[in-house]
Amino acid sequence: MISIHLALFLIFGVVAVAGAVNLLAQRHPINAALSLIAVMAALAGEYMLLGAEFLAAVQVIVYAGAIMVLFVFVIMLLNAGVEERTEGSRVAIIFGIPGVLLGSILVAWVILRYSETEAVPAGALPGAPSTIGQLLFHEFLLPFEITSILILIAIMGAVVLASKPEPAAGGPSKKLATEQKVND
Amino acid sequence: MVPLSYYLVLSGILFACGVAGFLIKRNIITIFMSIELMLNGVNLSFVAFAAHWHALAGQVFVFFVMVVAAAESAVGLAIIIAVYRTRETLNVDHVNLLKL
Amino acid sequence: MNPNLSLWLIPVLPLAGAAINGFFGRKSSRTAVSTVALVFSGTAFLWALTVAWRASSIPLPYQEYLAHWVRSGSFSVDFAFYLDQLSLVMLLVVTGVGFLIHIYSIGYMWEEPGYYRFFSYLNLFMFFMLTLVLANNYLVMFIGWEGVGLASYLLIGFWFTKDSAASAGKKAFIVNRIGDFGFLIGLFLLIQHFGTLNFTQVFDQVKPLAVESSGAGLLTAIGILFMVGACGKSAQIPLYVWLPDAMEGPTPVSALIHAATMVTAGVYMVSRSHVIFEKAPIALAIVAIIGTLTALFAATIGVTQTDIKKVLAYSTVSQLGYMFMACGVGAFSAGIFHLMTHAFFKGLLFLAAGSVIHAIGGEQDMRKMGGLRSYIPWTFLTMGIATLAISGIPPFAGFWSKDEILYKAYQTSWIYWLIGVITAFITSFYMFRLLFMTFFGDYRGAHVDEHGQLHSVHGPDLHRDDAHGHGEPHESPWVMLGPLVVLALLSTIGGLVGIGNHFEHFLAPVFGSEYPQKIAEGSGVNELLLMVISVILALAGATLAYVLYVSKPELPEKITDRMHGLYEAVLNKYYVDEFYAALFVKPLIGVSTSVLWKGVDRKIIDDSINDAAEGARHVSDNVRHMQSGNLRSYAGWIAAGSAVVIAYMVWLGVGR
Numbered sequence: 019m020i021s022i023h024l025a026l027f028l029i030f031g032v033v034a035v036a037g038a039v040n041l042l043a044q045r046h047p048i049n050a051a052l053s054l055i056a057v058m059a060a061l062a063g064e065y066m067l068l069g070a071e072f073l074a075a076v077q078v079i080v081y082a083g084a085i086m087v088l089f090v091f092v093i094m095l096l097n098a099g100v101e102e103r104t105e106g107s108r109v110a111i112i113f114g115i116p117g118v119l120l121g122s123i124l125v126a127w128v129i130l131r132y133s134e135t136e137a138v139p140a141g142a143l144p145g146a147p148s149t150i151g152q153l154l155f156h157e158f159l160l161p162f163e164i165t166s167i168l169i170l171i172a173i174m175g176a177v178v179l180a181s182k183p184e185p186a187a188g189g190p191s192k193k194l195a196t197e198q199k200v201n202d
Numbered sequence: 203m204v205p206l207s208y209y210l211v212l213s214g215i216l217f218a219c220g221v222a223g224f225l226i227k228r229n230i231i232t233i234f235m236s237i238e239l240m241l242n243g244v245n246l247s248f249v250a251f252a253a254h255w256h257a258l259a260g261q262v263f264v265f266f267v268m269v270v271a272a273a274e275s276a277v278g279l280a281i282i283i284a285v286y287r288t289r290e291t292l293n294v295d296h297v298n299l300l301k302l
Numbered sequence: 303m304n305p306n307l308s309l310w311l312i313p314v315l316p317l318a319g320a321a322i323n324g325f326f327g328r329k330s331s332r333t334a335v336s337t338v339a340l341v342f343s344g345t346a347f348l349w350a351l352t353v354a355w356r357a358s359s360i361p362l363p364y365q366e367y368l369a370h371w372v373r374s375g376s377f378s379v380d381f382a383f384y385l386d387q388l389s390l391v392m393l394l395v396v397t398g399v400g401f402l403i404h405i406y407s408i409g410y411m412w413e414e415p416g417y418y419r420f421f422s423y424l425n426l427f428m429f430f431m432l433t434l435v436l437a438n439n440y441l442v443m444f445i446g447w448e449g450v451g452l453a454s455y456l457l458i459g460f461w462f463t464k465d466s467a468a469s470a471g472k473k474a475f476i477v478n479r480i481g482d483f484g485f486l487i488g489l490f491l492l493i494q495h496f497g498t499l500n501f502t503q504v505f506d507q508v509k510p511l512a513v514e515s516s517g518a519g520l521l522t523a524i525g526i527l528f529m530v531g532a533c534g535k536s537a538q539i540p541l542y543v544w545l546p547d548a549m550e551g552p553t554p555v556s557a558l559i560h561a562a563t564m565v566t567a568g569v570y571m572v573s574r575s576h577v578i579f580e581k582a583p584i585a586l587a588i589v590a591i592i593g594t595l596t597a598l599f600a601a602t603i604g605v606t607q608t609d610i611k612k613v614l615a616y617s618t619v620s621q622l623g624y625m626f627m628a629c630g631v632g633a634f635s636a637g638i639f640h641l642m643t644h645a646f647f648k649g650l651l652f653l654a655a656g657s658v659i660h661a662i663g664g665e666q667d668m669r670k671m672g673g674l675r676s677y678i679p680w681t682f683l684t685m686g687i688a689t690l691a692i693s694g695i696p697p698f699a700g701f702w703s704k705d706e707i708l709y710k711a712y713q714t715s716w717i718y719w720l721i722g723v724i725t726a727f728i729t730s731f732y733m734f735r736l737l738f739m740t741f742f743g744d745y746r747g748a749h750v751d752e753h754g755q756l757h758s759v760h761g762p763d764l765h766r767d768d769a770h771g772h773g774e775p776h777e778s779p780w781v782m783l784g785p786l787v788v789l790a791l792l793s794t795i796g797g798l799v800g801i802g803n804h805f806e807h808f809l810a811p812v813f814g815s816e817y818p819q820k821i822a823e824g825s826g827v828n829e830l831l832l833m834v835i836s837v838i839l840a841l842a843g844a845t846l847a848y849v850l851y852v853s854k855p856e857l858p859e860k861i862t863d864r865m866h867g868l869y870e871a872v873l874n875k876y877y878v879d880e881f882y883a884a885l886f887v888k889p890l891i892g893v894s895t896s897v898l899w900k901g902v903d904r905k906i907i908d909d910s911i912n913d914a915a916e917g918a919r920h921v922s923d924n925v926r927h928m929q930s931g932n933l934r935s936y937a938g939w940i941a942a943g944s945a946v947v948i949a950y951m952v953w954l955g956v957g958r
Contacts, residue, residue: 027204031212038219038239047231054235057216061242064209068253070261077245080268085238085275092279093231096286112938115222117945122218128952129207129214153262165269172273179280183287224937233933298931 026067034060047098051089058082072147209250216243230282230294234275241271307353309366309383312393313432315346320425327418336408339421343404343428347397354390362386362811363502365438372441379499384438388812391638392435392570395645399562400428402785406653407554409781410660420460420552427453431563435570440489440499443571447485447535450564451478457559458551470547477544481534485571488527495520505577514582521578525585528575529592536568537619538596538626543879545619549611553656556611561618561652562645569625569641573634576813580632590630590714594721597623599876601728605735606873609666610655613736617692618648620729624707627718633710635809639800640703646796647691647700650789654685657782658740661775668739675741677775680783682741684790689737691793693730693840702797705833706806712832723836730843738851745775 020028037057044050058081065074154162220243223236245264252260282292289297319342327335357364363386372379385393404424411420430453434446452475459471492499496507514522532538537545548560559565572579572589579586597620604616621644628637659666661678675682691698694705704726712719777783799805850858862869871877928939 024204027208031208034212035215035219038216038223041232041235041239042219042223042226047229047235050232050235054239057239058242061246064212064246065249067204068209068249070249070252070264073245073249073261073264076265076268080272081238081242085272088275088279089231089235089238092283096231096283096292098229098231098292115225117942118218118221118225121945121948122214124949124952125214126211128956129210149258150261150265153258154265157259158262158266161266165266165273169269169273172276176276176280179277180283221941225934225941228934294933297933 023067027064030060030063030067033057034064045100047093048090051086051093054089055082055086058086069144071144072150206250206254210247213243213247213250216240216246219243228294229292230285230297231279231292233294234278234282238271238275241267307356307360307364307366307385308349309353309364309385309436310368311349312346312353312397313429313436315342315349316425316428316432318342320422320429323418323425324422327422330418332412332417335418335421339404339425340401340408342425343397343401346428346432347401350393350397353385354394357385357390362390365502376497377493379439379441381442382438383436384501385436386812387809388570388573388638389435391642391809392566393432395642396428396431396435396563399645399649399789400424400431400558402788403554403558403562403649403653406557406656406782406785407552409779410554410656411552414552416460420457423453423456423460424554424558427457427559427564431567434567438501440492440501440504443574444485444489447531447567447571448482450559450567451475451482451535454478454548454555454559454564457555458548460551460555464550467550470544470550474544474548477541478534481531481541483530484527484534485531488524488531491520491524491527501574508577508581511581513580514584518584519582522582522585525575525579525582526588528571528578529585529589532568532572532589532626533592534568535571536565536622536626538568538592538623539599542596542600542619543882546612546615546875549609549615553611553652553659556615557649557652557656560615561648565618565622566625566641566645569622569629569637572626572629573638573813576629576634579629586630586632588630590627590711590718593623593626593628593630594711594718595623596620597627597725598721598728599623601725601732602872603875604732605728606869608668610658610668610671610736610740611652611666613668613732614648614651614655617651617729617733620725621648621692624704624722624725627711627722628707631711631714631718633707634813635806636703636706636710638809639805640707643691643699643703643793643796646789646792647688647698650684650688650786650793651692653782653786653789654681654688657681657778657786658685660778660782663775668736670746671740672743673741673745674775677745678777680777681786684783684786685741686737687790687793689733691797692733693844694726694836695730695840695844696837697794697797699793699795699797701837702800705836706800708836709829709832712828719832723839726836727839727843730840731847734844734847735851738847742852743855 034057037053037060040053041050041057044053058077062074062077062082065071065077217240220236220238220240223239224233227233227236245267248260248264248267252258252264285297286292291297319338322338322342323330323335327338330338363384366383366385368381368383370378370380404421407420407424411417414420427450430446430449432446434443434450437443437446455471455475458474459468461467462471489499492504496504498504498507508521511521514520530541534541545560545565549556551559579589600616600619600623604613604620607613607616621640625637625640625644628634628640658671658674658678658681661674661681662671665671687698691700694701696702708719708722708726711722799808850861874880928935
């Protein structure tokens with residue numbers, strides 16, 4: 019008999035894994051972005067199962083709603099097309115993939131074999147916003163403030179890096195036709 | 203009841219897919235997305251452990267990971283745009299020289 | 303010792319002169335250089351005279367301690383000087399003859415570039431020779447020993463731009479070195495068995511030892527090894543080959559170093575070690591045999607040589623053989639006596655030969671000389687006196703010393719005596735041959751029509767552009783003739799100290815008084831008879847030379863045509879140099895080239911370094927591909943590495 023908890027876990031898990039594999043399989047980046055959004059949604063479900071409500075909400079709002087939207091914007095801005103097949107690095111293919119595969123299989127096997135099968139009850143630890151907030155502003159105040167500064171810097175950096183170079187400043191000679199179109 | 207190890211295995215699979223994507227893909231934006239996938243996998247394991255050990259700090263850490271991921275993706279995408287402007291290509295194999 | 307003789311002044315003064323001339327001489331005038339050289343060597347000579355005069359009133363031997371040098375456990379060596387009658391004689395000979403030759407060199411070397419260098423080296427030589435003579439232990443003597451070898455090399459190769467001179471210098475040094483090797487091993491044996499190198503201490507330990515008459519023992523070994531060193535330094539068989547080549551150096555060098563002083567260092571050393579030799583009859587016999595054979599051998603070669611200096615060189619080797627013969631039969635004082643007289647007449651012979659060479663503008667081949675006695679009378683006179691002296695004709699110096707040796711040799715074995723008198727006959731013959739070929743007959747040299755055409759074909763004493771414009775043979779200036787006259791005087795009266803065994807009695811405190819008994823054995827009649835025989839033979843040699851070279855000059859050619867093979871062999875010095883070259887030099891060069899140079903130096907040393915560099919380059923060549931700039935490649939490597947690390951950590955964790 020499978021409990022609801024396990025069934026939900028499996029459903030969300032399968033969706034997540036399928037999305038991840040699809041990310042690998044798709045050749046157009048926009049498809050990959052959409053499958054990543056699916057993964058994130060599934061993970062939000064997982065978080066709910068684990069009782070991290072606040073995190074689930076943040077995952078959907080920030081991760082899937084802001085970051086992935088940013089990705090999609092950039093993909094469309096740059097008009098990224100279908101990926102070409104190029105001669106890449108042999109090391110990546112030969113060593114990387116099998117390595118990762120082996121590593122993950124090994125880890126999975128070990129975990130499944132040797133760890134205790136103590137169950138994690140659903141919603142065991144209520145991750146209510148108030149409790150998280152308490153933690154955030156008491157024990158983790160310093161990291162909080164630092165990350166806010168980090169975001170500020172990131173904003174400034176992104177603006178500077180992505181801004182269009184001055185036409186009179188003699189930027190790179192190649193100008194994008196698409197860029198012209200977008201900015202018109 | 204779901205054992206902790208199941209969550210960890212799922213997290214591991216997601217992470218492995220992220221690494222694989224990083225290695226396989228040639229489009230730099232896709233590579234970036236694989237990084238996000240890796241981060242997500244890790245987030246899951248954090249939350250699982252937080253539930254297992256009744257330590258809410260794990261969730262707070264996930265929060266911070268998300269913040270950092272946001273900042274990083276903003277800056278990273280800005281860099282990608284800048285590179286695209288100069289190199290006219292999103293293929294990471296073509297961007298292997300420091301000089302133009 | 304209570305009175306302080308300041309012996310150290312005697313070697314140090316020439317050293318100071320050498321230093322001053324060496325460092326400052328280049329920019330100084332010739333007069334300044336000559337003054338420095340003369341002042342320092344002259345003062346050394348005067349001080350030696352002072353020491354001699356004062357030494358008569360203090361007990362000898364006198365030791366002067368300067369500084370300590372080696373202190374190693376129980377073995378110690380000091381810088382200390384030792385004065386006894388033997389070193390006094392050597393001291394006076396070295397400083398006196400040295401000073402005269404300094405004066406002579408001023409005239410002889412006046413037009414040479416490198417004038418200051420010559421006098422610096424000459425003074426340096428004096429320093430080392432005096433150190434050798436005055437040393438109170440074998441190690442300080444060895445300093446002097448090596449140092450005179452060095453000075454000899456520097457002076458032989460004085461005209462170093464000339465290949466033959468440079469090679470001759472090298473040959474002298476290397477052959478000397480071979481002898482020094484034997485000497486060193488002897489010193490090591492001394493250290494090992496007696497724990498000291500100090501003369502007094504060694505001899506005190508040796509005196510109570512038994513005479514090794516039954517077979518070879520430690521003292522025989524030491525004696526033979528010392529003789530090896532003496533053979534190298536004093537040009538005896540088999541290490542004499544450097545001395546004829548050393549004639550490439552300027553004539554004053556030949557006079558000082560290769561006639562009067564350096565080559566006698568071996569005789570001095572053997573005499574100094576007489577205590578050891580007297581306990582080792584086998585070693586003494588070897589000394590005598592080598593000396594005798596060398597005397598005869600070199601004399602025969604001297605008969606055929608045509609270069610005036612080569613004749614004198616072989617004559618030196620031969621006379622040194624006489625000295626060793628004397629030492630070998632135990633007549634050490636006779637050997638030293640002959641050393642002294644030889645310094646006089648051989649030095650004079652060389653200086654006079656230099657005067658002759660200077661007179662005819664650099665020619666050294668006697669076949670191109672002749673009839674010079676009308677041109678250079680003073681040179682002829684002094685050289686004649688020297689020739690009489692070396693031939694052993696009374697009352698000149700050589701007669702007394704040579705006769706002493708022959709008499710003592712006769713007392714040991716008539717074979718030594720026989721070979722000695724035969725050699726005396728040959729000596730007289732070739733010396734008068736030299737005299738007659740040079741000074742009698744018609745002048746066979748190049749005659750001069752205009753000024754400056756009198757160049758010699760060979761001969762390193764090339765006096766280019768003689769300042770005194772001339773063409774005909776001319777007498778040397780008085781700065782050169784003066785020493786000749788002084789030496790001629792000494793060659794005349796210098797032997798008279800031997801009358802009545804005065805010289806022997808003077809040296810008796812050094813050598814002991816074993817021989818008075820032997821003198822009592824041999825009656826006076828015997829001695830007189832031997833004297834007469836040797837004088838007759840000397841006169842016979844002179845007469846034969848007169849016949850062959852003055853009255854019937856066509857005879858020598860007929861004789862050489864008859865005995866063509868023998869003549870060629872003797873003319874080519876019995877091919878000894880060629881023999882050595884084939885036996886030692888060529889194989890050594892061959893081994894050096896093929897094994898050491900090509901094998902070791904190139905293959906092992908060079909190649910190992912080159913291969914190391916190649917290897918590094920190879921490795922980096924392969925590794926550089928890692929830095930491709932390709933993002934995925936980097937990521938791949940990181941992934942692979944981290945997979946390994948994770949696997950390892952899992953294995954660690956699982957293992958527990």
